[in-house]
Amino acid sequence: MKELVLNEIHIALGAKMSPFAGYSMPVMYSGIMEEHHAVRNSLGIFDVSHMGEFILEGEGSLELIQRLTTNDASVLTPGDVQYSCMTNEKGGIVDDLLVYCLEAGKYMLVVNASNIEKDWNWISERNAGSVKMTNISDSTVLLAVQGPVAATALQSLTPVPLAQMKYYTFTKGQFAGIDDVIISATGYTGAGGFELYCKNEDAERLWQAVMEAGKPYEIKAAGLGARDTLRLEMGYCLYGNDINDETSPIEAGLGWITKFSKEFPGSDHFKEQKKNGIEKKLCGFEIVGKGFPRRGYKVLDEHFNEVGVVTSASISPSLDKSIGLAYLNKSVSAKGTPIKVVVRDKALDATVCSLPFTK
Amino acid sequence: MNIPDNLKYTNDHEWISFENGEATIGITDFAQRELGDIVYIDITALGQEVGKDEVFGSVEAVKTVSDLFMPVTASISEMNAALESAPDLVNSDPYGQGWIIKAKLNDPSQLDQLLSADEYKAVIGL
Structure with a gap:
């Protein structure tokens, strides 16, 4: 199992470490609820260095990305970030990812930790040879500093005007005295804030500087547990839970990043799904009353017919309700439809609702 | 990690204390x-007799759910009402305000089969 560069810092902060995607990762520090509220209402810092980063550069790099991903990377100019996914010929999702346009003809792909090897092979096998590919995952630290006060709290650390940065853009600049930090106005929490990419050797300095700058805002170190409740409240998909090699981006509600102005693996199939409609769809639901659904639990309609399965679920700390995502048959996928979620031996009442859960 | 010496423990991470014919049961700090x-x-078994190692309820956490196992055969006489509005007391004070049930033991000698604090520490690798 791999250790994070900042492993000792996490342990000193009292993190509960658990294996995730081959890494020993901080799952929580002070408590998921407390960390969640800190991020939603003020500021939190996540070490998500387990994520993978690939650099693609040289002739044909844009063409390769266009050929493999669902979104239209041709619209990106240097400083833009794009959410996208790679699909397979069978109509499933290889991975969801971020595409950074570093400069003309040079891109960084940020992929899920659990898929680094699979993605690398997938892209390499489809690279005709002209695109230079570098896997910088092991030499890159990624800190997500998330929360509504992030720009204010971090401004003293950088000359880059943070508050003016548009969502899904980035700048390479000096941060906490470190050169060439990628400062990216992105995140997986819906709380606003930045994702900061630096080299391993600069990581401790970056972490400490952010913690210091965040002190007046009671910054909290936050783990994967809070990251999961935060992303679920926003209805963001988690690879391995809500999307995988067999789920279609159309069914997963990712039609907005699936552009048919070009061809990519499975695009004919997805086009048909978009045109003719889909049999099942990833939907949000909330439990009426008390109850704690979990991933894998069955969903029934009002007549107790099986109509779906839960892919993610948790209590929502912001709403104080149990919420989840489930693939539901189209017969019950409309907002407001009453459904039942089978929690152990009980069929709990639930309602299909629109995403995000929190606004 | 707090593992008080005056309690008995199970491999399933429950603790039990026994005074004046009544047992108090909760889950450990670990x-x-x-x-x-x-x-x-x-x-699930308030007012009922539950056999040793049988399930008497469950603990729902944000990330997971875990069954509660009876350390010894006993009848559940009371559950901690404070946990209904403040289940996090089990996190903040697992041996005090976060106790889970009180129970009447059929055979207090079953307590002798449970783990001491030192034995339990060995189970959790302390």
Whole structure:
């Protein structure tokens, strides 16, 4: 199992470490609820260095990305970030990812930790040879500093005007005295804030500087547990839970990043799904009353017919309700439809609702 | 990690104390830490006799759910009402305000088969 560069810092902060995607990762520090509220209402810092980063550069790099991903990377100019996914010929999702346009003809792909090897092979096998590919995952630290006060709290650390940065853009600049930090106005929490990419050797300095700058805002170190409740409240998909090699981006509600102005693996199939409609769809639901659904639990309609399965679920700390995502048959996928979620031996009442859960 | 010397423990991470014919049962500091933020305690066998090692309820945490196992054969006489509105007491004070049930033992000699604090520490690798 791999250790994070900042492993000792996490342990000193009292993190509960658990294996995730081959890494020993901080799952929580002070408590998921407390960390969640800190991020939603003020500021939190996540070490998500387990994520993978690939650099693609040289002739044909844009063409390769266009050929493999669902979104239209041709619209990106240097400083833009794009959410996208790679699909397979069978109509499933290889991975969801971020595409950074570093400069003309040079891109960084940020992929899920659990898929680094699979993605690398997938892209390499489809690279005709002209695109230079570098896997910088092991030499890159990624800190997500998330929360509504992030720009204010971090401004003293950088000359880059943070508050003016548009969502899904980035700048390479000096941060906490470190050169060439990628400062990216992105995140997986819906709380606003930045994702900061630096080299391993600069990581401790970056972490400490952010913690210091965040002190007046009671910054909290936050783990994967809070990251999961935060992303679920926003209805963001988690690879391995809500999307995988067999789920279609159309069914997963990712039609907005699936552009048919070009061809990519499975695009004919997805086009048909978009045109003719889909049999099942990833939907949000909330439990009426008390109850704690979990991933894998069955969903029934009002007549107790099986109509779906839960892919993610948790209590929502912001709403104080149990919420989840489930693939539901189209017969019950409309907002407001009453459904039942089978929690152990009980069929709990639930309602299909629109995403995000929190606004 | 707090593992008080005056309690008895199980391999399933429950603790039990016994005074004046009544037992108090909860989960250990280790267990609450492993579970993380506890959001609900479900006691399914209030008022019933539950055999040793049988399930008497469950603990719902944000990330996971775990069954509660009876350390010894006993009748559940009371559940901690404070946990209904504040289940996180099990996190913050697992041996005090976060106790889970009180129970009447059929055979207090079963307590002798449970783990001492030192034996339990060995189970959790302390």
